[in-house]
Amino acid sequence: MDRTQARKPRHIVEPTEAQRQRVKEMPARAVEYLRQGGDSFLATRADALVNWSRKYSMFLYPFVTACCGMEFMSVAGPRYDLDRFGCALPRFSPRQADLLMVVGTITHRNAPILKKVYDQMAEPKWVMAFGACTCSGGPYNNYATVQGIDTIVPVDIYIPGCPPRPEAVMEGLMKLQARIQAEKVPADGRHKESVDSAYPVIEKPIA
Amino acid sequence: MEDFGSSALRKLIDEFSDAVQLTHADHGDATALVDPARIEDVMRFLRDEADFDMLMDVTAVDYLGQTPRFEMVYHLYATGPNQRLRIKARVAEETPEIASVVPLYASADWMEREVFDLYGIRFDGHPDLRRILLYEEFEGYPLRKDYPKERRQPLVGPRN
Ligand code: SF4
Numbered sequence: 001m002d003r004t005q006a007r008k009p010r011h012i013v014e015p016t017e018a019q020r021q022r023v024k025e026m027p028a029r030a031v032e033y034l035r036q037g038g039d040s041f042l043a044t045r046a047d048a049l050v051n052w053s054r055k056y057s058m059f060l061y062p063f064v065t066a067c068c069g070m071e072f073m074s075v076a077g078p079r080y081d082l083d084r085f086g087c088a089l090p091r092f093s094p095r096q097a098d099l100l101m102v103v104g105t106i107t108h109r110n111a112p113i114l115k116k117v118y119d120q121m122a123e124p125k126w127v128m129a130f131g132a133c134t135c136s137g138g139p140y141n142n143y144a145t146v147q148g149i150d151t152i153v154p155v156d157i158y159i160p161g162c163p164p165r166p167e168a169v170m171e172g173l174m175k176l177q178a179r180i181q182a183e184k185v186p187a188d189g190r191h192k193e194s195v196d197s198a199y200p201v202i203e204k205p206i207a
Numbered sequence: 208m209e210d211f212g213s214s215a216l217r218k219l220i221d222e223f224s225d226a227v228q229l230t231h232a233d234h235g236d237a238t239a240l241v242d243p244a245r246i247e248d249v250m251r252f253l254r255d256e257a258d259f260d261m262l263m264d265v266t267a268v269d270y271l272g273q274t275p276r277f278e279m280v281y282h283l284y285a286t287g288p289n290q291r292l293r294i295k296a297r298v299a300e301e302t303p304e305i306a307s308v309v310p311l312y313a314s315a316d317w318m319e320r321e322v323f324d325l326y327g328i329r330f331d332g333h334p335d336l337r338r339i340l341l342y343e344e345f346e347g348y349p350l351r352k353d354y355p356k357e358r359r360q361p362l363v364g365p366r367n
Pocket of ligand 1: 066067068069103104105131132133134138139161162163164
């Protein structure tokens with residue numbers, strides 16, 4: 001029986017023909033390796049390994065502006081414990097964060113700040129729209145409220161609810177992790193084509 | 208028995224018979240409509256002679272279609288005798304301007320800026336009359352009843 005077929009991890013994208021060939025050659029090389037005194041080895045693909053480590057070590061930047069913040073505190077606290085997903089340590093510097101969690105109503109006045117924080121984050125980065133307000137403006141459609149943060153920054157995962165329950169947030173986080181696992185390394189550059197070009201920020205110091 | 212501010216109202220009527228245009232005190236909501244030109248005198252009197260040492264709120268109402276169009280509303284509280292009093296003054300649409308009460312009550316500072324920001328009523332003698340909630344680029348006054356409901360002025364992103 002071909003062991004590589006039987007033990008294929010389910011979240012990995014199908015390998016190419018050339019990769020299959022390399023894997024088939026593996027046993028001979030492994031035997032050689034063991035003969036020379038090695039005692040164990042692990043065969044994997046770089047994408048799978050890198051993505052696996054990325055998805056379980058996400059540092060989040062909590063951009064918390066409104067009532068959803070209460071639910072964020074709940075989900076980040078010990079009862080729901082985001083640490084189980086490797087996503088517990090908030091970084092209050094965008095330069096050290098991977099996951100921008102936008103939690104709460106974003107006003108037009110606040111929008112340039114959100115954009116600036118997003119632009120300061122280093123690749124790879126992901127954005128979570130936490131709550132109805134960030135998904136679509138939620139209950140507010142007026143002169144003050146941004147109708148969904150995807151008009152300002154690209155969003156990876158939307159979590160509806162006003163506010164969403166912690167279970168919903170965890171579900172969203174797991175979905176995002178599954179997506180990260182399937183990403184290409186290096187990143188496909190999705191975040192590089194910033195929304196900048198489409199919607200210029202009015203340059204103005206924030207008072 | 209507590210008089211819920213109506214004794215202060217009586218005092219005010221006695222002192223400013225010419226400036227007080229209308230009063231009522233149903234169920235303890237003592238209210239006086241005063242001449243906007245005399246607002247400073249009225250407030251000074253209430254602060255110094257009638258124990259109203261706290262200005263709780265300054266806001267405005269837009270009665271579109273009426274003249275004068277705007278109404279300023281001041282909520283006063285007397286911490287000693289535990290009384291409340293509401294002072295109102297009508298402001299015309301063509302000259303939306305009234306004297307600032309910041310020299311009398313420092314708490315009016317940001318509340319008057321908010322009224323200026325959202326209604327466009329100017330306060331004479333305010334030390335720093337700028338927008339407070341909205342941004343400098345914002346045009347118009349969104350809480351005026353004739354501000355278009357669908358008008359959006361985003362700084363970033365499409366005009367949704
Ligand atoms: S979605 Fe609901 S709970 Fe969350 S910030 Fe908006 S109004 Fe508040």
